[in-house]
Amino acid sequence: MRRGFAVFAGLAPEVIRASAREAEGLRFSSFWVNHPGSTDGLAALALAARETRQIELGIGVIPLSTRGPDSIEEGVRASALPLGRLLLGVGSPNPGALARVRDGVATLRSRLPVRLVVAALGPKMCRTAGEIADAVLLNWLTPEHARRSADWVRAGAAAAGRQPPALVAYVRLALGPAGRDRLAQEGARYAAIPAYAAHFRRMGVRPLETAIAAQSPNDIPPALRKWEGAVDEVALRAVTAKDTTGEYMALLRAAKP
Numbered sequence: 487m488r489r490g491f492a493v494f495a496g497l498a499p500e501v502i503r504a505s506a507r508e509a510e511g512l513r514f515s516s517f518w519v520n521h522p523g524s525t526d527g528l529a530a531l532a533l534a535a536r537e538t539r540q541i542e543l544g545i546g547v548i549p550l551s552t553r554g555p556d557s558i559e560e561g562v563r564a565s566a567l568p569l570g571r572l573l574l575g576v577g578s579p580n581p582g583a584l585a586r587v588r589d590g591v592a593t594l595r596s597r598l599p600v601r602l603v604v605a606a607l608g609p610k611m612c613r614t615a616g617e618i619a620d621a622v623l624l625n626w627l628t629p630e631h632a633r634r635s636a637d638w639v640r641a642g643a644a645a646a647g648r649q650p651p652a653l654v655a656y657v658r659l660a661l662g663p664a665g666r667d668r669l670a671q672e673g674a675r676y677a678a679i680p681a682y683a684a685h686f687r688r689m690g691v692r693p694l695e696t697a698i699a700a701q702s703p704n705d706i707p708p709a710l711r712k713w714e715g716a717v718d719e720v721a722l723r724a725v726t727a728k729d730t731t732g733e734y735m736a737l738l739r740a741a742k743p
Contacts, residue, residue, distance in 0.1 A: 487714055489743045490721035492546065492656060497531035497729055506534035510541040512742040516573065517658075517684045518544035518721050525702075532565040543567065544721070546623050546656060547575030547605040547617060550586050555593040562598060569600050574590030577605030579681060584614050591618045603654070609638045609684045616642025618709055621652040624717065626676060626696050631689045632716040652730070653717040658697035659706070662735055664727035666699040673697070698722075703740035710741075 491501060491509045500518070509517045512728040517534050519728045521527030524579025527545045535543055541602065548558055562574065578586040591602050603625045604615035615622040616639035624635055632655050643650040660669040686693060713720050722741050726733035 487710075487717065488515040488719035489710075489741070490514055490518055490542075490544065490654070490719055491741070492518035492520070492721045492723040493734065494522070494729070495519040495527040496522060496525040497530075499533050501729065501734055502533045504524075504731050505738065506537045506541070508735060508738045510538045512738055514538045514541065514738075514743060515719060516544050516721060518546050518573075518655050518723075520549045521545055521553075521575075526561065528558075528565045528567065530562040532567055535567055535571070536675055537610060541571070542573055543571050544572075544573035544603065544654075545575050546603065546654075546721070547577040550576050550578045550590040551583075555619075559592060559597050563602070569598065569653075572600045573603050573621060574598065574600045574696050575605060576601035577623075584610060586606040587611070588614060588618060601646055602689045606635065606639070606662050607681060609635075612638035613642035613645070614645075615639055616650060616731070618644040618649070619651045623654050623656060623721075625656045626658075626673075626682060626685065626693060627655065628689060628691060628696050629712045629716040632713070636716070641671070652719065654721055655713065655717045656723050657713070658725050659700070659722040659737060659741060660697070660725040661703070661733075661740060662727075663701075665725060665733075668696055668727050669699055669725045670694060672726050697725075700740070706741050 489516045499711040506517050519527045519530045601620040604619040606612040606615045640650045724737045
């Protein structure tokens, strides 16, 4: 199972640069940022691109409901992102999510020679992603539910007569009591979003039960072993107390492949 590392796109630029360099040096397979409304994830990813040479670069994900394919293409080209390394993630909330994602992926595929990643929570989007995506990004879920999601993705791929796309799980990772507190806050924020509230109900778990809240670095390897066979890659989304470079370096080294 491959192992990636993911950070908040709104971090200080020097933290993103240092984290990307360290992730590549430690041989993580990929480096991801998100795309919050307040920050351009493509610009943040460009910081990482300029510090690295080989590691794959993912953005997870750009909502097509607020940024369409024309703007995404413009942003990718303006940021001079290395297309061969780029994992371009898109998604959409309801209503109209399935059609919007299907159309958006088709448009982007015709314009950019990149791998397209679709964010999926429920069975319908998982099946759609199986039909059209190069990879599927799963979020805030347990290994058990990841296996169920994989079945939905494979069903979509089979219906489309294609090989199943790669499965990537965004797994939150925090280290120590202060990191756990920050993780709990982030989980509560997501649980207040209707789509994620339904997602947690579907799994029958609370947000923290999908994450790795490690008391020490020794807790991380056994937690990751639970994901073996469930997905092709785990992207460890770092959650720290104060977002310092030192905290991210500690998490990277504690979770290195």
